[in-house]
Amino acid sequence: MEGILKNAGEIALHAVHARGLEGEAFLMYDRELNIEVSDGQVETLQEAEQMGLGLRVFNGGRMGFAYSSDLSEKAIEEMVENAVHISEFTAADEFNRFPEGDQAYPVIKTFDEGISAVTIADKIDIAREAERAARAFDPRIKLVERAGYEDSEYSTLVMNSRGLYAFGKGNYCGLQISLVADEDDDTQNGFAFTMQREIASLNPKSVGEEAAMKAVRSLGGRTIPSARIQCIMDPYVVTRFMGLLSSSIEADAVQKGKSMLADKMGRQVASRPITLLDDGTNKDGIASFPFDGEGVASSRNMIIENGDLVGFLYDTNSGLKAGLKSTGNGIRGSFRSLPGVGITNLMLKPGLDSQESLIGDIGQGFYITEVMGMHTANPITGDFSVGAAGIMIEQGQLTFPVRGITVAGNLLRLLQDIEAVGNDLRFYGGKAAASIRLNSINIGGH
């Protein structure tokens, strides 16, 4: 695969150089398998394969970008022409430079032979097992919408006019299940997923049981009066709020005044229990890779340390603007998009207490297990007002399920309100979090 990608990249860069400009070719090949099972039967089996090239050119600081999934010489020549044409219209930026070739790449195991060795039939069985476990967990699980297994194998190559050349190969697999519990005319959804670097780490039974547990515990939920009370946030809900925070730790948002943390470097922005880092080299992280979308070496970057804001994430352009180096966070979704500052594995450092002990000394509080409409929160100001569901806490015990309420507030305030972080750290895709306890949150009910 490397040879095919390299050849296309060389044709593109050659054509860029012939016009006296500098360029960067990002090439990707990936192959995905998706299996969906329902009632023990395969419902969909999907195999996808794609390859493509995204080309950036710098024309006196002006950037042009074009992509193509057609890697014929003619298509590449047209793409170069397009990218160069576009570069004549964009604004010049003196920090539009490609990273140098002298990168020292970390050694990370990103490829599991096991994923390609396991047969499709056995992968179907993994999904079936999750479904079986969910149904066996509780008779009120009436319906399994789907149990899905997926894996992806990808090769990435970056080369630029500054002599940078990087090639890497990776894969991962995942399992997800969504289902419905039904009792006394009430139906509640349950969902669980996991993504792993190694197929041996997939645990279908625990994924199935987790989804079933979530659905069953929500049955019979009712709304509660509006209140401002203590709360525990489930790790998954914490990752949703980390997603809201993530754009504010990206240097381009900071430089454009679109970050709620813009003028807070070196200051305390969260309570002392909070330490947050982005680690593109973590051995368990799904987003770990030796280099980013610009070919810059991945690294481990502290963002909030014991409550103090200590760093932002940079790509090459925003790094140069700040007089710093790229932190290896020039992220690309695919060959179709430009690199931009983004997170790799965003991780909250766990604390010492179990979730039970965090709940244990709450007199009256609320355990948030689910938030809806998080995409409506404002990533610039941190203001949020989202739908929520969860379980009431009374005298240190989880009591009755609650639904149809909103939780509202501001993310910066929420960070200050965190009293403790639990020890139940868990990865959800590229984000890892543990339970947190807040001294109070606004609940809008009836």
Add this chain to the structure above:
Amino acid sequence: MVEKELLARVLEKAMEKGGDFAEIYIEEKLTSNVLCEDDRIEKINSGREKGAGIRLIKDGKTFYVSTNDLSAAGLLKAAAVVNHGMETHSREIGPAITLSLQEAGFPMEFLRLPEQVDFAEKIEHVLKANNIARNLDKEIRQVTVAVGDMHKKVQIANSNGELIEDETARVRFLVNAVASRAGQIQTGYEVAGGVSGWELLNQVSLEDMANQAAIRALAMLSARPAPAGRMPVVMHSEAGGTMVHEACGHGLEADLVQKGLSVYQDKMGQQVANEEVSVIDDATLPGKYGSFRWDDEGSPARRTLLIDNGFLQGFLYDRLTANKDGVQSSGNGRRESYQDKPIPRMSNTFITSGGDEPDRIIKDTARGLLVKKMGGGQVNTTNGDFVFDVQEGYIIENGEIKYPVRGATLIGNGPRALMNIDRVGKDLGFGIGVCGKDSQGVAVGDAQPTIRIKELTVGGTFMTEGPQIKRIRRK
């Protein structure tokens, strides 16, 4: 595009080991985007993509393979992979397939295709809009103007012998303005788009959108926090159709209904909304964002009556789900790209106009919330609970619009909200969006007249001590 004979050979190859239905979807797509931010043209991109998706259905199971290798060898290899997935090893002889080109039900004309409009012209419009928003007031601190377009050609051929060759284009404009005063930040956005070439500019002015977005951001600077609690809600037709999309559209998609995941299952023929309310999904509306001539599996576009004066009349079907229910596809089989299998999706979904004067509805409301613009939303189809946010809202007191409020989130239950619609205006206003389901995004339109819902839960921020609440959704 691909030769008809090759398409037939690929289908035959896919059916070689049996199967009930085979299909090949070929797509060639050009896209471009221009983004202005920080008072300068920051990004422009242009992309070319082509690929094929081959689908084989056997006993309700779907096998799907996608590739962007459109050579004969590449397509035949993909067809071999798709039937490789067959669990049965019957030695059936596949059928010989002859394809015949289908005639579209109505014409679609694109006067100025995206690739025929030079970047210089697109940029001129973008910069003009940027200047208008920025010059409106010095409290406007940031302006984003984005224009995007797409032109694609598709071929769809299937084992029934049908061949469809189609072409479509879409153009979309977005303006987002950020206003700030005394450390407080508010945003306003406008988005518009259609199945159209750049002649969309004859109907939509990017400059007006910029003006509107900036005015909204400024207006929200002096808005008060929204109250919380249950109250009557008047949704203005200008608000767009997020409510109908979430409160009932998704729940009427046949795949969810058949799986038992819809609050509307087993309700066919029953009353699910107030008698004033009719809901239609119509892909044939000229130029709307969710319009098409053929759906993405080659069924002709249709107008489907979903709720007729309060009574449930129809679901949204693709081929697979229609086959299961023994009905015809409603032409709602859609996919994001050649990489995805088609599933039932909305096109343009709307509540039809009623008889009330919109102003009268407000005048007859003693106290409540007027929603002038909706943001994004989300729904749990199983129980019908939905949530969406209000971009621009006002408090109504004694039939008069009193003052703007921000930070309102509306929470409700689909069937309950539809039953509680007690007034329906004679107007109709459209919104556009990208709807996400099963990780596939498709362009949709939605609309509603000015309506009143007797009671919805407003999740406001009256108790918040810190900075006031609001939010943004860039559609």
